[in-house]
Amino acid sequence: MWIGFTLLAAFMQAWRNALQSKLSQDVSITGVTLARFIAAGPIAALYLAILYQTHSVPKLSFSNTFYLYIAQASLMQIIATALMVKLFTLKNYAVGAGLAKSEAIVAAVFGLMFFGVQLTALGWAGVAVGALAVMVLSGAFKLNSASRLSNESKGSYSWSTVLLGLACGSAFALTSLSVREASLQLQGPYMVRAAWVLLLVISSQTLILVSYLLLKQRQTLVKLWRNKQLTLAVSVTSCIGSIGWFSAMTLESVPLVKTLGQIEVFFMLLIGRYWLKQPNTKSDVLGLLLIAVAALLVIWG
Template identity: 60%
Template sequence: MWILFTFLAAFMQAWRNAFQSKLSKEVSVAGVTLARFIWAGPIAACYLYGLHQFQPTALPNFSGAFLGFVIGAASMQILATGLMVKLFKMQNYAIGAGLAKSEALVAAILGVLFFGTQLSVLGWIGVTVGGIAVMLLSSKQGFKHLSLKTVLLGLACGSSFALTSLWVREASLTLQGPFTHRAAWVLLWVIGLQTIVLIGYLLAKDKSTLTALWQRPKLTLAISVTSCIGSIGWFSAMSLQAVPYVKTLGQIEIFFTLMIAVFWLKDKVKINDVAGLVLIAIAAVLVMWS
């Protein structure tokens, strides 16, 4: 089940990233970040309502630990999304999305050190291969010309996404009930908090960005819808399985990314990029076997 949810998340996230890449050419980083959440809240609420109608369960108790994990996850996801938009501005879409995938390796390290995660030897090999792939994707002209600035930004983005995922899983584990309901509650809380924070910030600092989003309703809605469905997949998968496994398998998203980049965004993908994508596929297979 966690594998199916991960594939759903990876497919939808590839499209969300593509839409965000397109919007980033016209709207500020904060605006592109808000587009991810602004319509996702109502969708998440409808999804949660539907789950409770299909399988009625008691409302969970929201502890202080739950709120702490939610606040941490919401903050890190805002930061990670903003960093990824900057990557899109520095590189083409495929490379920016690829660098963000460093989260799998970071999640494995942080998970083992601080969250009690356990990985098999084969799992560690898969995660490491994925890390090598990220290095390939961050280099325009091979390792000799590796861009340190791009790598650091990519690692910062991946680390923020990794912390988001780890705290999302911890928040889900504090709740009672079916995994689908737990994941949906975490999703609603995280998206709601993010939307309130970003709208408040833009109202105070940059109202023109809100106007820009209002003038691009179709693209903004597309980002929110694909983001919400993708998050449902990620949150559900992470309620069932350890984050490093989910995120390493989720690197299969890069294949969807490549197809979108070449056929829809008309980006040029080099041999180095293809090699990195192949290694990511190998990493995903190793994790599934483990």
């Protein structure tokens, strides 16, 4: 089940990132970040209501620790999304989103250090290969005319961009780890637990960002309304993707979910090539193959 939820999440997130990249051409970083959440709350509430009608749910107890993880996940995801939108302005869509996929290796390290997550040898191998794939996709290496891997020497590769990508990945990793821990604080069917976490996280994020924009950037809210179809598309794909991520992370450890989730890069390259009209390089293809290897190692592990 966690594999199916992860594949759904990766596919929807690839589209959400592409839509955010398009929206960022006309709307500020904060506005694009809000677009991810602004219409997702009602969808999450409807999803939770349907689950209550189709599942036997015991009375849930929400502890202070649960709310602490909700607050941490909410803030980290806002920061991570803002950093990723910033990456879109520095690189093309596929590269920017690819850099954010450093989340898998960061999640593995943070999970081991702070959350007691344990991986098998194959799982760690998958994380390592996934990290290498992210570096290749980011432009740290490229294939020369002889099709050999070499360090890029012409200065287009920016370590500041990579550091921004690592910061983005770290914030996403803390989001994912916090989501899993929040879900584990509850009792009941895993889909219901994940849905409660999703609803509370989205509601918190919407409240925070709308309040900020009302105080500081009211014109951004006007621009989101002018781009309401694109804004709605971002929210819908984001919410469906989050349902997949939150459900998968309730069932399985975050490093494994996020490493398999790097199959999203495959969808990103296709969307970038055929919808955004951004060509793929040999390094993109190599990175894609490494992503596939990483996903297989995780599944076997």
